[in-house]
Amino acid sequence: MGLLTAAVVIVGALCVIDLLLTVGVIRRLREHTELLAGTTQRVVAGGPMQLLEEGTQVADFAATTTDGEPISREMLPAMSVVAFFSPGCKPCGAMIPPFVEYAATLPGGRAQVMAVVVGDTGQSGAYADLLTPVARVVTEGFEGQISEAFKSRTYPALYVLDGEGKVVSSGTEMTVLPKPSMR
Structure with missing residues (x-):
């Protein structure tokens, strides 16, 4: 009888230890889920966040907007966004409404804003529709000309360019954009 009691106590102790370990794993998974959900950008193809730094010259590009207009680096006016x-990309979806609101306040209107929707062209339509009233919109794949010119692999990404195609500021948050009243 003593042997049976000892076996039950050992099995019970192992079950309690297993339960504690399972609770610990679940807690860590929740922490990681919260960290991933709160991420501010989506990085494609792995690796660190990639943004052109201030003063970097954007490479030449030529594309056609969703409205059929040609667009190139040379066609962008000074202080273009x-x-x-x-x-x-969840952060992209969350940023579009405030970005549209911001772009609508710019004195240069659509001519001062270019939005590039990168990814599967079948899924790009919804973003393009939201952005078209305030920006010249280009949709392209991850290896598109504009993405290559900006070496873009981080989304969302925001840039302000001077009249010569040099980066004035860049980042993944709306705070990198100058206030419209300061233009």
Whole structure:
């Protein structure tokens, strides 16, 4: 009888230890889920966040907007805002409404803003529709000309360019954009 009691106590202790370990794993998984949900950007193809730094010259590019207009680096006026978004990127979806509101206040209107929707062209339509009233919109794949010119692999990404195509500021938050009244 003593042997049976000892076996039950050992099995009970092992179950309690297993339960404690399972609770610990669940707690860590929740922490990681919260960290991932709170991420401010989506990085494609792994690696660190990639943004062109202040003073960097953007490479030449030529593309056609969703409205059929040609667009190139040379056609962008001074203090142009260039934004990169990708469908399926939660931070991108959250940033589009405040970005549209911001772009609507710019004195240069659509001519001063270019939005690039990067990814599957079948999924890009919803973002393009939201951005078209306030920006010249280009949709392209991850290896598109504009993405290559900006070496864009981080979404969302925001840039302000001077009249010569040099980066004035860049980042993944709206705070990198100058206040419209300061233009």
